[in-house]
Amino acid sequence: MKARPDSVRRTRDLLRAAVLRGDFVDGILPGERELVGSYSVSRGIVREVLTLLRDEGLIARTQGVGTHVVAPTAHRRLEDIQGIAELKSGNHFNGRLLLTSFESTVISAPAAASRALEVETGTPCLRVDYAAGTISGDVDAAATNYVLFPEAQRLIDTPFVVDWYAYLSSAGVKIGGSDFTVSAVLSDETLASVLRTTEGAPLLLLEQTIRDMSGRVFNYAIAHARPDRLRVVSHSARGAATFDRTAVPERGERPNRIQ
Amino acid sequence: MKARPDSVRRTRDLLRAAVLRGDFVDGILPGERELVGSYSVSRGIVREVLTLLRDEGLIARTQGVGTHVVAPTAHRRLEDIQGIAELKSGNHFNGRLLLTSFESTVISAPAAASRALEVETGTPCLRVDYAAGTISGDVDAAATNYVLFPEAQRLIDTPFVVDWYAYLSSAGVKIGGSDFTVSAVLSDETLASVLRTTEGAPLLLLEQTIRDMSGRVFNYAIAHARPDRLRVVSHSARGAATFDRTAVPERGERPNRIQ
Structure with a gap:
């Protein structure tokens, strides 16, 4: 495998996971520059990944709002x-x-x-x-x-x-x-x-x-x-594990989570 | 929804499930006539369904063997x-x-x-x-x-x-x-x-x-x-259920099952 397709794939997989998990407050994705930093990839890769997720129907770009999650999962x-x-x-x-x-x-x-x-x-x-x-x-x-x-x-x-x-x-x-x-x-x-x-x-x-x-x-x-x-x-715990899941810190805003 | 697409969909869903589950001995599907009888649908629908599953890559037709499962799941x-x-x-x-x-x-x-x-x-x-x-x-x-x-x-x-x-x-x-x-x-x-x-x-x-x-x-x-x-x-059992899964009769041949 060439390096570039792998970077695109991995970054897309991670960003898709973040979108589906509801990681983004109010469903608004960070700007391209921030994504370049937080995923350690080039601007070209960020743009390619955003296009892929748009094609999947997961995110959309709206004037005045920016790139946002289409609907909660x-x-x-x-x-x-x-x-x-x-x-x-x-x-x-x-x-x-x-x-x-x-x-x-x-x-x-x-x-x-x-x-x-x-x-x-x-x-x-x-x-x-x-x-x-x-x-x-x-x-x-x-x-x-x-x-x-x-x-x-x-x-x-x-x-x-x-x-x-x-x-x-x-x-x-x-x-x-x-x-x-x-x-x-x-x-x-x-x-x-x-x-x-x-x-x-x-x-x-x-x-x-x-x-x-x-x-x-x-x-x-x-x-x-x-x-x-x-x-x-x-969710599963193994044999002897006795940790209390409720004690695990919750991760920030979860607008998508309807559990 | 019209009646016909629904029959095709349901029969395809059932036959796909049977293929993936490994219902067929040696992976060989029954003939069209038998499928017409066992799914209570017309020969046209059976043929359409077989074509759909062939297009999905799940089954194939080989001269002298008949319609068979491509690979075990x-x-x-x-x-x-x-x-x-x-x-x-x-x-x-x-x-x-x-x-x-x-x-x-x-x-x-x-x-x-x-x-x-x-x-x-x-x-x-x-x-x-x-x-x-x-x-x-x-x-x-x-x-x-x-x-x-x-x-x-x-x-x-x-x-x-x-x-x-x-x-x-x-x-x-x-x-x-x-x-x-x-x-x-x-x-x-x-x-x-x-x-x-x-x-x-x-x-x-x-x-x-x-x-x-x-x-x-x-x-x-x-x-x-x-x-x-x-x-x-x-596999899950609910609260008070105490039946022994091993007592449940196994369903015929399971050539596909690698559990």
Whole structure:
């Protein structure tokens, strides 16, 4: 690898991380001269990196404001999106999520869903397709759930709640555990339209199976999320470590952090 | 949304999940007629979906073999890539990983790295860039690590081990905890060349901070991984659930699963 592309890549990766993490007060990026100093790279590289992040749709330049972050990125704890944290105040997202589409149908489980659900292909299940975003009008994620009976019947009988775990909970369905797989995929035309992004944009691909208290899988889901709107965060401590995370100093302003 | 694009999207999502999960014995997909039956869609939709997955580089058609999975996808437990599982037999990946590039330099911490490391910008740190793949010659992931002193000195004094946690461990560096963020991003030319994929391909973007036993952050990393080669899996049980995961029946053949 040549030196220059590597400097561009590393600086872009770092500045992208800072943008997504919400490092910048009021979402305003420092000027080019300051970035040259704080990243120890040439002005040419700073400009190239800013262009790359603009092309990704993460930052924009507005007359009189300067270079700023386009929209805040929410950070969701893995425990929350995995549904294993205890529900607090009824809803993980405190009503921040807004449903943009919803469709629910009883179908015969297709092959890959039945495999994940550990049942025969063709077993009846409820397919629930929905897309949800923030109150601000953004669409963060679209999900297709495949739910076995009898849980499916309880969901049919219960008004939909956009937070899936609140929905399961209000339908009286208890969660024993959850397996989660994270991947990345390109947005096609359909997903781009649902998520209000562009075709070919990168998306987080989240796959999940949810088990009841006896360990039986009753819910399989495939979800797509915009990485510029939602990031998955996991905190872990190892064996003997006993430090208190709350004692770790918080890093300055975090305007983007909606945890 | 029209009905047809949704059927294509759902069937593609399910079949992609089955491919990545390693559902198919010897990686051979069923014939079109069987897929029509097991996904309850028309032959036209099955063909469209197979074309989409071929375009993604996940499957290929070979004369005399039929439609088959291009390469197995490894599944890594989040606990492992987060470094919080206990090291077993010296190395999580049992020597399956092969180093394809390595570069290590002492630098002044750039802004976003210093923020993540909770130190002043310009604090000396060791930057370690490496790319690693499987013995088969694939390149799975490329990572840039920023490590503070004194840990950095111990790493400088220790031969590199491609499994980062084995490297830290052989340098006598203990891990107290780890914060992990997962996102998705497009491959640029440089990353495409390192990861032997195409420009514009989707990549998993993994960001991590590692803490020592006292809670101090000493390691910040940004890594990119090919989603067709590596998936991150998280298993969780909720509060009172006590079912034994080992009692859950395993699903058939899992040729792709390298856990």
